[in-house]
Amino acid sequence: MAGHVDGNALAGVLSELFSFDVTLARARCASCGDVSVFAKALVYGSEHGRVLRCCQCDDVLMVVVARPDGMRLQLRGMSWLDVGL
Amino acid sequence: MAETRPETPSGSLIMLDVPGWGGNLAGQHVDVRLTAPDGYQAARSYSVASSGGGNRIELGVDKLPKGEVSPYLVDELRVGDELEVRGPLGGWFVWHPEQTEPVQLIGGGSGIVPLMAMIRAHTAAESTAPFRLLYSVRRPEDAFFRQELAQPTPDLAVTWLFTRQTSPGWPRSAGRIGEADLRAAAFPPGVSPTVFVCGPTGFVETVASALVELGHDPQGVKTERFGGT
Numbered sequence: 186m187a188g189h190v191d192g193n194a195l196a197g198v199l200s201e202l203f204s205f206d207v208t209l210a211r212a213r214c215a216s217c218g219d220v221s222v223f224a225k226a227l228v229y230g231s232e233h234g235r236v237l238r239c240c241q242c243d244d245v246l247m248v249v250v251a252r253p254d255g256m257r258l259q260l261r262g263m264s265w266l267d268v269g270l
Numbered sequence: 271m272a273e274t275r276p277e278t279p280s281g282s283l284i285m286l287d288v289p290g291w292g293g294n295l296a297g298q299h300v301d302v303r304l305t306a307p308d309g310y311q312a313a314r315s316y317s318v319a320s321s322g323g324g325n326r327i328e329l330g331v332d333k334l335p336k337g338e339v340s341p342y343l344v345d346e347l348r349v350g351d352e353l354e355v356r357g358p359l360g361g362w363f364v365w366h367p368e369q370t371e372p373v374q375l376i377g378g379g380s381g382i383v384p385l386m387a388m389i390r391a392h393t394a395a396e397s398t399a400p401f402r403l404l405y406s407v408r409r410p411e412d413a414f415f416r417q418e419l420a421q422p423t424p425d426l427a428v429t430w431l432f433t434r435q436t437s438p439g440w441p442r443s444a445g446r447i448g449e450a451d452l453r454a455a456a457f458p459p460g461v462s463p464t465v466f467v468c469g470p471t472g473f474v475e476t477v478a479s480a481l482v483e484l485g486h487d488p489q490g491v492k493t494e495r496f497g498g499t
Contacts, residue, residue, distance in 0.1 A: 188471070188497055188498070189471060189495065189497065190471065190495045190496065190497045191493065191494065191495045193299070193315075193360050193362065193363055193494050193495075194315050194495075196299070196359035196360040197300075197301035197313070197315065197356050197357070197359050198301075200356070200359065206360070206361045206362075208359075208360050208361060208362045209361045209362055222362055223362075224360070224362035224363065224492075225493070232312070232313055
C-alpha cells in the first residue's frame with residue numbers, strides 16, 4: 186500500500202504527550218522481537234486515527250486515536266520503549 | 271508568511287517568520303495546522319529547507335490535487351497571513367555538521383526539501399564530508415532548487431534522473447530510478463556512506479530495497495516517506 190508514511194510523521198502529534206523526541210526512541214516489537222527506532226516504523230491511517238506497524242513483521246506496535254476530549258493510545262504491541270535522555 | 275515563490279508548476283517555496291523559532295537541524299520538519307471558519311482542522315507535515323539559527327524558515331510545498339492543506343498553502347496563502355506551525359520536529363532524519371563520513375542523498379520530487387537543508391548546512395559548515403545527490407523528478411521543470419543545485423558546490427556531486435521527460439539530448443532516457451542508477455552514481459557500500467532517502471512512499475521503498483540489494487548496511491540507510499503514490 187502506497188498511502189502509508191513512517192514514524193517520522195508522528196513526531197508532532199506525540200510531542201503533545203511525551204517530553205522526549207519519540208522518533209528517536211527504540212521500541213521492541215512484542216510480536217517478532219525486532220528493536221528499531223520509532224522513525225522506521227510504518228504509519229497507516231490519517232490524523233484522526235493512526236496505526237504504527239513494525240518495520241520487520243508488520244504487526245501493530247501502537248494505535249493513536251484522536252478523540253473529541255483528547256487522545257487514546259494503545260501500546261500492547263510494544264514490550265518496551267527505550268528512551269535516551 | 272513573509273514570502274512565497276512559485277518553484278515548479280505545482281510547488282512553491284514558502285518563507286515563514288516564526289517568532290521564537292530558535293533554529294532547526296538539517297532535515298527536520300514542521301506540522302502546519304489550518305483551521306476553517308467552522309472549526310474544522312487539518313494538519314500536515316512539511317520539511318524545512320533551511321537550517322541553523324534565526325526565526326525565518328523555508329518550506330517547500332508540492333500541491334497535491336486532492337490535498338486539504340497543500341492547495342491552500344500554494345495557491346491561497348498571502349504575505350502577512352498567519353499559520354499555526356509546530357516544530358522543529360524529528361531528530362532521526364537529520365544530518366549533523368560533525369559527521370565526517372560520505373553522505374548519499376536520494377530525493378524524489380519534493381523529497382529534495384530536507385536534503386537541501388543538509389546540502390546548505392554542509393556548505394555553511396564548510397564541511398569536507400563528501401556529499402552526493404541523486405535527484406529524481408518527472409521533468410526538468412518539476413525540480414525544486416533547480417538553479418541553486420546547478421551552482422558548483424564544493425564536495426557535492428549532483429546527478430539528475432528524469433522519469434517522464436528529459437532535457438533535449440540528455441544521455442539517460444526517461445525512466446524510474448533503479449539499481450543501475452544507484453550503481454552508476456551513488457556511493458558504493460564499501461565506503462560506508464550514510465544514505466538519506468526521501469520522497470513519495472513508493473519511491474523511498476524502491477530505493478531502500480535496491481540499496482540493501484546492492485550491499486548497503488540497512489542501519490546506514492535513513493528513510494522518510496511522504497505518502498502518496
